[in-house]
Amino acid sequence: MKNYIRTPKHKEKKSQVLQGIFGTLERNEAMKRLRNKGLSYTSIATLFKISKQRVHQIVSGYQAINNARGRNFEWWGSLCRAVFDRDDNQCQLCQSRDKLLIHHIDSDDRNNALDNLISLCFRCHCKLHLHKRGDAS
Numbered sequence: 640m641k642n643y644i645r646t647p648k649h650k651e652k653k654s655q656v657l658q659g660i661f662g663t664l665e666r667n668e669a670m671k672r673l674r675n676k677g678l679s680y681t682s683i684a685t686l687f688k689i690s691k692q693r694v695h696q697i698v699s700g701y702q703a704i705n706n707a708r709g710r711n712f713e714w715w716g717s718l719c720r721a722v723f724d725r726d727d728n729q730c731q732l733c734q735s736r737d738k739l740l741i742h743h744i745d746s747d748d749r750n751n752a753l754d755n756l757i758s759l760c761f762r763c764h765c766k767l768h769l770h771k772r773g774d775a776s
């Protein structure tokens with residue numbers, strides 16, 4: 640449950656930005672699903688109120704703009720910025736502002752749900768992964 644008394648206004652606004660990014664991704668995924676079900680580009684375009692060309696770009700051109708790890712670069716970039724912003728550009732373990740990166744809490748880098756992403760500094764991130772490896776062996 641959200642505690643609105645403790646949530647500053649600017650943080651609420653930031654989470655709206657994040658929701659917007661996720662909304663776009665969900666919309667793209669929905670388009671791809673519809674296309675897989677055999678819906679025509681024209682029908683999808685009408686449904687989402689965008690051009691047929693854009694639908695084609697999203698559905699078939701999606702892979703081309705993905706990086707090797709299967710993420711959309713632009714989307715991932717804006718998501719990182721939004722998560723850093725939410726976390727006040729601080730490592731959430733040691734409060735350092737040096738060399739921040741995004742960590743997937745459940746170690747599944749396909750799970751880009753908001754509450755699975757956290758800002759960590761390079762050092763804490765290394766420690767965390769070394770620790771995990773130690774546990775596994």
Ligand SMILES: [Zn+2]
Nearest residue numbers: 730733760763
């Ligand atoms: Zn740290």
Ligand SMILES: [Zn+2]
Nearest residue numbers: 741742743764
């Ligand atoms: Zn990590």
